[in-house]
Amino acid sequence: IFSTKGLTKVYGEGRSAVHALRGVDLDISEGEIVVLLGPSGSGKSTLLNIIGGLDRATEGDAFFQDQNLCEMTDKQLTRYRRDYVGFVFQFYNLMPSLTAHENVELVTEIARDPMDPDEALAMVGLRERVDHFPAQLSGGEQQRVAIARAVAKNPTVLFCDEPTGALDSMTGRAVLNVLKDVNEKLGATVLIVTHAASQAAMADRVIHFADGNVREVVVNKNK
Amino acid sequence: IFSTKGLTKVYGEGRSAVHALRGVDLDISEGEIVVLLGPSGSGKSTLLNIIGGLDRATEGDAFFQDQNLCEMTDKQLTRYRRDYVGFVFQFYNLMPSLTAHENVELVTEIARDPMDPDEALAMVGLRERVDHFPAQLSGGEQQRVAIARAVAKNPTVLFCDEPTGALDSMTGRAVLNVLKDVNEKLGATVLIVTHAASQAAMADRVIHFADGNVREVVVNKNK
Numbered sequence: 205i206f207s208t209k210g211l212t213k214v215y216g217e218g219r220s221a222v223h224a225l226r227g228v229d230l231d232i233s234e235g236e237i238v239v240l241l242g243p244s245g246s247g248k249s250t251l252l253n254i255i256g257g258l259d260r261a262t263e264g265d266a267f268f269q270d271q272n273l274c275e276m277t278d279k280q281l282t283r284y285r286r287d288y289v290g291f292v293f294q295f296y297n298l299m300p301s302l303t304a305h306e307n308v309e310l311v312t313e314i315a316r317d318p319m320d321p322d323e324a325l326a327m328v329g330l331r332e333r334v335d336h337f338p339a340q341l342s343g344g345e346q347q348r349v350a351i352a353r354a355v356a357k358n359p360t361v362l363f364c365d366e367p368t369g370a371l372d373s374m375t376g377r378a379v380l381n382v383l384k385d386v387n388e389k390l391g392a393t394v395l396i397v398t399h400a401a402s403q404a405a406m407a408d409r410v411i412h413f414a415d416g417n418v419r420e421v422v423v424n425k426n427k
Numbered sequence: 428i429f430s431t432k433g434l435t436k437v438y439g440e441g442r443s444a445v446h447a448l449r450g451v452d453l454d455i456s457e458g459e460i461v462v463l464l465g466p467s468g469s470g471k472s473t474l475l476n477i478i479g480g481l482d483r484a485t486e487g488d489a490f491f492q493d494q495n496l497c498e499m500t501d502k503q504l505t506r507y508r509r510d511y512v513g514f515v516f517q518f519y520n521l522m523p524s525l526t527a528h529e530n531v532e533l534v535t536e537i538a539r540d541p542m543d544p545d546e547a548l549a550m551v552g553l554r555e556r557v558d559h560f561p562a563q564l565s566g567g568e569q570q571r572v573a574i575a576r577a578v579a580k581n582p583t584v585l586f587c588d589e590p591t592g593a594l595d596s597m598t599g600r601a602v603l604n605v606l607k608d609v610n611e612k613l614g615a616t617v618l619i620v621t622h623a624a625s626q627a628a629m630a631d632r633v634i635h636f637a638d639g640n641v642r643e644v645v646v647n648k649n650k
């Protein structure tokens with residue numbers, strides 16, 4: 205469902221240039237769960253933002269089905285994101301002036317086949333917090349609202365940037381089970397970016413990432 | 428150096444009231460490293476914000492040395508924070524319009540015995556990123572700027588709210604070593620709030636926290 209060829213991202217110029225992505229080639233099959241594992245600063249969020257249609261590469265191609273995201277206009281990228289992509293951001297990006305319920309509803313209102321917002325919030329253990337504003341939620345609760353919002357959209361592809369960073373192991377496992385359900389029952393292709401190696405267990409394949417490129421790809425035989 | 432008695436924090440009223448802290452009694456000795464461990468939503472950030480002088484309790488007392496924070500005016504709390512406290516926030520709270528170097532310098536300029544900002548940034552592996560703005564930094568890099576900023580102040584007490592949440596295990600270990608150094612070489616009392624049980628190894632004592640109160644306190648004999 206995804207195929208990138210020589211995907212490159214450079215910030216700045218000359219001596220202070222930062223090569224965030226160095227010619228990345230990778231493929232993701234429809235319905236797969238892929239975990240992208242790598243250290244801080246290795247380029248994981250940059251890669252996700254480009255194939256999620258939120259940012260543009262400096263060079264290279266990124267195909268979603270048979271369309272090249274790198275050749276799309278801003279309008280086309282917006283439509284791609286709206287119609288196909290659920291995104292859990294590393295920094296949540298919740299609307300501070302809306303409650304948890306309203307934050308999820310903002311996305312389900314314009315989705316083609318959404319879940320009920322409160323049902324998605326219940327799946328991540330937030331039934332008691334649906335009317336709280338982000339400022340009235342703990343770090344881990346805010347992260348879970350961001351997950352509920354992406355999952356409730358019932359997207360074709362679900363991109364998750366560090367989805368359990370702020371969660372204790374029990375809550376983190378519950379959230380990973382929600383992501384697994386969305387994959388198994390709704391057929392979403394799931395790409396999880398993380399630095400936590402323990403999450404590799406749920407993946408069909410694990411892509412090891414460092415310094416802006418793929419180091420190795422491991423097929424998970426234990427799954 | 429800290430002693431809380433019946434510390435309570437309630438948000439809201441009546442049926443929708445949230446009891447974030449339920450009469451917390453705890454003591455912290457000078458020069459200790461204490462890890463506060465608990466699940467998402469258990470009240471860890473709330474507790475830290477109150478003894479860090481950033482928020483007020485609904486009931487109870489919190490003594491820093493012999494002064495009761497719960498009886499201080501806003502001005503006195505501001506002076507307490509400025510003179511004694513280094514704080515690593517769960518959401519970093521960096522100034523978006525300042526570079527990493529300037530963010531750290533903002534704090535060292537008004538501190539009594541600070542480190543050099545770039546030295547603190549080098550300690551957390553960010554020598555190459557001192558002139559980047561927060562938006563030009565990865566999640567883990569932003570978290571490390573927040574840590575450098577708190578540590579550079581050379582504070583009497585260092586409060587860290589989930590200091591390694593966005594960091595891979597290698598970078599996370601490096602950061603915990605920086606916190607250990609600040610404790611051993613500079614004598615800072617360090618309170619680390621986290622949901623990651625692996626961090627308990629570096630503590631003198633581990634306070635297990637759940638549902639707004641202390642469950643048990645474990646002295647670390649292996650240290």
Ligand SMILES: Nc1ncnc2c1ncn2[C@@H]1O[C@H](COP(=O)(O)OP(=O)(O)OP(=O)(O)O)[C@@H](O)[C@H]1O
Pocket residue numbers: 215216222223224242243244245246247248249250251294399556559562563564565566567568593
């Ligand atoms: N706008 C920018 N200008 C310059 N450098 C940037 C910019 N954005 C990101 N970078 C750099 O690109 C590199 C990759 O960033 P990215 O956010 O993709 O890393 P990451 O793997 O997600 O890290 P983390 O695990 O810490 O979130 C980092 O070293 C960062 O400093």
Ligand SMILES: Nc1ncnc2c1ncn2[C@@H]1O[C@H](COP(=O)(O)OP(=O)(O)OP(=O)(O)O)[C@@H](O)[C@H]1O
Pocket residue numbers: 333336339340341342343344345370438439445446447465466467468469470471472473474517622
């Ligand atoms: N302003 C507020 N109004 C109402 N409830 C609040 C408010 N701030 C926090 N809470 C609630 O208080 C509880 C404790 O929050 P706190 O942020 O201290 O948890 P935490 O242990 O830090 O969690 P995490 O590990 O997820 O960061 C949470 O259930 C949260 O929903």
Ligand SMILES: [Mg+2]
Pocket residue numbers: 248249250294365565566567
């Ligand atoms: Mg990132």
Ligand SMILES: [Mg+2]
Pocket residue numbers: 342343344471472473517588
């Ligand atoms: Mg918290």
